[in-house]
Amino acid sequence: MSLTRFNKVCRRLNGARYFAIAVHNPEQDEYTSKPHYPPIEDLSFREKLKRKKAKLHDEIRNVKTVEEKQIKLNMRRYYGFKCYMVNEGYCPYNNLPLAQHITRTHLKAEKKLPQLYDNIDVSSLATQLKNDVEEIILIETEGYRKKIKDKILGIEDGEDFTSALTKSINRMIMSNLAKQYPHILDTQFDFEPRIESTWYAGGMNPPDNIKRYREGRDWTKEYKDDPTDRLMAFIGLPILTLRSQLPLPTVAADSDVDGINMELPEWQYDPRVVGTKTEQNRRIVNVPGYFPGDTHRFSQLSYHKRHHARNTFGEVIDEECSLSRQAIVTSFGWLQAQANMLGFNSFNDITYPMITQTVITDGKNWSFFVYQMNTILFHTHFAKENPKRNICWGTDEMKLYEGVSGGKVLGFNEEVLKTLLKFYVNEPRERLGVNLTPFLSNEEKVAADYTDDDKSNWLEREYKFLTSNRPRYQLPYEIYAWEKIYKIDHQSRFMDKRLRPFELFQNPYDRRLDDRLPEYIPRKLRPDVKRWVGRYKKEYFP
Numbered sequence: 001m002s003l004t005r006f007n008k009v010c011r012r013l014n015g016a017r018y019f020a021i022a023v024h025n026p027e028q029d030e031y032t033s034k035p036h037y038p039p040i041e042d043l044s045f046r047e048k049l050k051r052k053k054a055k056l057h058d059e060i061r062n063v064k065t066v067e068e069k070q071i072k073l074n075m076r077r078y079y080g081f082k083c084y085m086v087n088e089g090y091c092p093y094n095n096l097p098l099a100q101h102i103t104r105t106h107l108k109a110e111k112k113l114p115q116l117y118d119n120i121d122v123s124s125l126a127t128q129l130k131n132d133v134e135e136i137i138l139i140e141t142e143g144y145r146k147k148i149k150d151k152i153l154g155i156e157d158g159e160d161f162t163s164a165l166t167k168s169i170n171r172m173i174m175s176n177l178a179k180q181y182p183h184i185l186d187t188q189f190d191f192e193p194r195i196e197s198t199w200y201a202g203g204m205n206p207p208d209n210i211k212r213y214r215e216g217r218d219w220t221k222e223y224k225d226d227p228t229d230r231l232m233a234f235i236g237l238p239i240l241t242l243r244s245q246l247p248l249p250t251v252a253a254d255s256d257v258d259g260i261n262m263e264l265p266e267w268q269y270d271p272r273v274v275g276t277k278t279e280q281n282r283r284i285v286n287v288p289g290y291f292p293g294d295t296h297r298f299s300q301l302s303y304h305k306r307h308h309a310r311n312t313f314g315e316v317i318d319e320e321c322s323l324s325r326q327a328i329v330t331s332f333g334w335l336q337a338q339a340n341m342l343g344f345n346s347f348n349d350i351t352y353p354m355i356t357q358t359v360i361t362d363g364k365n366w367s368f369f370v371y372q373m374n375t376i377l378f379h380t381h382f383a384k385e386n387p388k389r390n391i392c393w394g395t396d397e398m399k400l401y402e403g404v405s406g407g408k409v410l411g412f413n414e415e416v417l418k419t420l421l422k423f424y425v426n427e428p429r430e431r432l433g434v435n436l437t438p439f440l441s442n443e444e445k446v447a448a449d450y451t452d453d454d455k456s457n458w459l460e461r462e463y464k465f466l467t468s469n470r471p472r473y474q475l476p477y478e479i480y481a482w483e484k485i486y487k488i489d490h491q492s493r494f495m496d497k498r499l500r501p502f503e504l505f506q507n508p509y510d511r512r513l514d515d516r517l518p519e520y521i522p523r524k525l526r527p528d529v530k531r532w533v534g535r536y537k538k539e540y541f542p
Contacts, residue, residue: 046223046226050380050381053380056347057347057348059072060072060073060347060348061347061439063542064440064441064444064445065292065440065441065444065446065447065449065450065459066292066340066343066440066445066446066447067292067446067447067459067462067463068447068459068542069340069343069345069542070284070285070286070340070463070466071459071462071463071466071513071541071542072542073284073345074284075512075513075541076512076513077283077509077511077512077513078472078511078512078513078515079472079476079511080281080282081231081282081284082278082279082280082281082282083198083231083279084233084271084272084276084277084278085233085235085276085277085278085279086099086102086232086233086234086235086276086329086333087234088235088236088237088304088326088329088330088333089237089305091322091325092275094274094321095274095275095276095321095322096321096322096325097267098271099325099328099329100264100267100328101201101203101204101264101266102232102267102271103201103328103329103332104375104378104386104388104389104390105264105332105371105389105391105392106262106263106264106389106390106391106392107324107328107392107394108392111395111396112393112395113368113370113395113419114251114252116249116251117370117422117426120422120425120426122421122422123418125177125421125425126414126417126418126421127414129172129417129421130417132172132176133169133172133400133417134401134412136165136169136172137401137404137409138404138409139168140161140164140165140168159305159307161363162239162307162361162362162363163239163305166359166361167239169420170189170242170303173420173421173424174187174189174424177421177424177425181427183244183427184424186244187243187244187300188242188244188294188296189241189242189243190240190290191239191240192237192239192240193238193240193290194287194289195235195236195237195238195241195287195289195334195337196233196236196285196287196333197233197234197236197285197286197287197288197333197334197336198231198233198234198284198285198286198346199231199232199346199376200229200230200231200232200346200347200378201229201230201232201378201379201383202227202228202230202378202381202383203267203268203383203384204229204230204268204269204270204271205225205227205228205269205270206224207228207270210228211224211225214226227268227380227383229380230271231284233279233282234330234332234336236304236330236333236334237304237305238302238304239303239305240302241289241299241301242299242300243289243296243297244296244299244428245295245296245298245428246298246429247298247352247354247428247429247436248299248300248355248356248357248428249355250352251353251355251370251372251391252353252372252374252391256391257353257374257388257389257391258387258388262391264389280476281471281476282469283466283467285466285467285469286337286340286341287467288334288337288338288340288341289334290341292341292446292447292463293446294341297338297341297342298338299334299335299338299354299355299356299357300356300357300426301356301357301358301359301423301424302330302334302356302357302358302359303359303361304326304330304358304359304360305360305361305362306323306326306360306362306367307362323360323367323394323397324392324394327360327369327394328371328392330358331356331358331369331371331392332371332373332390334356335354335356335371335373339373339376342436342437343437343438343439343440343445345376346376346377346379347379348439349375349376350373350374351434351435351438352431352436353372353373353374354372354373355370355371355372355373356370356371356373357369357370357371357423357426358370358371359420359423361400363400364399364400364401365397365398365400366397366398366416366420367394367395367396367397368394368395368419369393369395370392370394371390371392371393372390372391372392373390374388374390374391375388375389375390398413398416399413399416400412400413400416447463448460454540458537458538458540459540476508476509477508477509479502483500483502487502487503488502514539517536518536518537518538518539519536519537520535520536520537521534521535521536521537
């Protein structure tokens with residue numbers, strides 16, 4: 001058919017309203033000197049699922065801002081996800097191997113800090129501040145002794161005493177070191193901030209319901225024992241945290257963080273077998289104690305209580321494991337939440353190490369830990385293929401003092417003060433040649449950077465609602481007891497009209513975050529008063 005004839009037919013079919021013009025481009029030849037074939041892909045179920053997930057992960061990587069990335073992570077579930085809770089204040093027995101597996105952390109066997117801290121000399125500072133620390137101990141001990149009513153409880157066992165003592169010591173150290181160390185003056189500290197972190201951990205055996213689901217289909221029978229991911233949700237309870245604008249210096253080199261040099265316990269069981277609790281309909285939330293847009297985005301130091309390591313009678317149970325477990329989950333949880341504020345997430349790995357310093361104390365007994373996070377990518381097949389390990393260094397438990405008697409501090413240990421001062425003196429440094437936010441846009445890194453005020457406000461409002469973890473106005477779907485008895489188990493109401501999701505073979509929990517009606521605009525407030533134009537506000541889902 002000639003080009004003229006083709007255009008006439010198109011005009012006749014479209015009522016002379018639309019055109020379709022075929023233009024020959026001589027530069028686009030039908031033949032090439034070298035043949036180009038499409039890639040040959042593995043069509044097995046496992047490989048197709050891997051490509052599907054990789055496509056989703058690429059979409060998350062290409063999202064511009066921090067808020068949009070967090071919204072994108074929650075896009076698949078309107079009511080939220082099933083999460084395995086990792087609480088700092090709840091430490092079941094024999095929980096250390098699980099904590100190492102879900103955080104991919106190698107715990108150093110030798111009880112000492114990295115070599116970097118051996119080069120920091122704080123002897124003169126410790127001698128200078130010793131009397132001030134003893135005075136703080138006397139003041140807080142006397143004040144707490146008057147406050148408590150239960151004389152059976154020891155002073156060092158009280159959480160209020162621990163919190164007051166650490167806050168006073170932190171204030172005294174910062175005021176004395178600010179003139180000599182400029183980075184101390186620029187440090188931002190927060191009292192009892194909200195720390196929440198969520199990530200995917202793989203390499204664990206599938207639950208029974210997943211096995212039955214896989215066995216019921218011919219193309220998934222051979223994959224019924226493949227490991228599945230668990231969504232871990234960490235909730236931290238720090239006394240106070242210190243943040244800086246620049247990251248702490250790297251402790252371990254890149255050649256020392258692979259699986260050859262770092263042993264890691266492999267945990268294949270369900271986390272609930274060691275007391276881990278679950279929560280339904282919880283969203284993916286990453287809050288490191290501040291919101292997007294804060295200038296101080298890197299951790300420097302955090303203080304934590306250690307009273308969960310005691311049983312009902314006040315005796316210490318499994319002290320070494322519980323403290324190491326607490327240090328691992330708190331350090332990783334805080335750093336992983338910070339990584340999300342920098343544009344990384346559980347599917348897009350960090351491109352440089354992140355370091356934090358952790359102090360666990362009850363006022364008298366002190367433990368010090370240094371944590372370097374090298375990877376957050378250990379879901380699905382990465383649980384075995386990713387060679388990187390996170391590393392945790394820790395010291396033995398040390399007593400700051402033996403007791404208080406006659407208005408004097410007995411047995412003051414200056415080594416504890418020296419170790420604590422090293423954490424403060426360790427100066428954050430700029431990473432030369434490293435892009436700290438490679439997965440964020442150069443123009444818009446947070447929602448506030450958008451010039452469109454409507455889009456900026458909508459993203460901020462949606463992000464804060466998801467972060468709050470408040471329940472939806474309409475409660476999640478549930479099957480009532482009478483339905484389970486009469487409709488599912490015995491099928492005795494076959495004359496009823498089928499209206500419920502389980503009768504229509506629908507899963508209401510597959511509802512997406514954007515599967516909803518936008519906010520309605522009253523007629524008098526619409527910019528255009530036509531019948532259907534402008535009835536709903538525009539939404540900006542990524």
